[in-house]
Amino acid sequence: MKTITFIATLFLSGITFAQNTFGDILGTFMDSDMKEGVFGAYAITSRGDQVFKAVTNEDGRFRISAVPAGSYNVYFVTLDGDTTFAPGSVEVAPDGYGNLGIVPQRKINEIGIVVITAKPTSLRLGVTPEIKLSQKDIKHMPTKFDAKQMISTMTTDVRLSDDGQLIFRGARKGDLVNYIDGVKMTDVQNVPSAALGYIMVYSGAIPAKYGDTTGGVVVMETLSYFDLLRDYNNRP
Structure with a gap:
């Protein structure tokens, strides 16, 4: 019975972390003249078969909540059925916000081409201070093949000892999670x-x-199937 209870506790704690x-x-969805x-x-955005959406308020602002961490493309559908795709993608981190910025409603010029002038941002607001390396950052890091060396170059609060252990500020060597x-x-x-x-x-x-922990925390997330599929589809 104790074993079953222990397994159940681990299972529930895993769900809580997930x-x-x-x-x-x-972000904010504006009219084509960027006036209101x-x-x-x-x-609307999606991840595999999952669809996430929100409705813009009177100022055009929206918040799509409870989105799994990852990279997303967003599009907008108005009441009259008009569709506008936001340029680029937005990154969402755990407990963070992917800020799409201001996206104007699509414009149709004289020859019928859709022109979108907004440029998205990947700012995250209102989160616990942390230092982050994205997939693109990691790709260009000279220390990318050694996780500890890479982490020690991310912030001056962390250094690598002579015997290869990470030290977070005044904590003991290796005191981390x-x-x-x-x-x-x-x-x-x-x-x-x-x-x-x-x-x-x-x-x-x-x-x-x-x-x-009295030291620090290092959080790593690997690429999901959908991240790899998006990279494959976006290849040159």
Whole structure:
């Protein structure tokens, strides 16, 4: 009975952590003249068979909530059925916000070509301070084949000792927690750089969900099937 209870506890704790790997997408949908927001339009995105959407308010603002971490394309459908695709994609990190910025409603010029002038941003607002490396950042890091070296170059709060252990500010050597896709590790593991979606480092103000540590937290998320499929479809 104790074994069953213990397994159930682990299962529920895993669910709790997984639920915390969601973020939001926010932004503003404006009319083509960029004078006022478009009210009542659907802001829509998807991940596989899952569809996430929100409705713009009177100022054209929207927030698509509970979106799994990853990269997303967003489009808008107005009440009269007109569709506008936001340029580029937006990145969503756990407990963070992917800010799409201002997107104008599509314009049709004299020869019928859709012209979109907005440029999206990938800012995340209102989150616990952390340092993050995205997939694109990791790809160009000279230390990408050594996770500990890469982490030590992300912030001055972290350094690598002579014996190859990470030190977070005044904490002891190796006093840290590493999560890989939600699985807790006692030391930083080397993950193939090509498989990493992002790395986040918390050197202070650590969220309670990551457990009790006097050092820091390293969070790694690997690329999902949908991330790899999107990269494949967007290849030159």
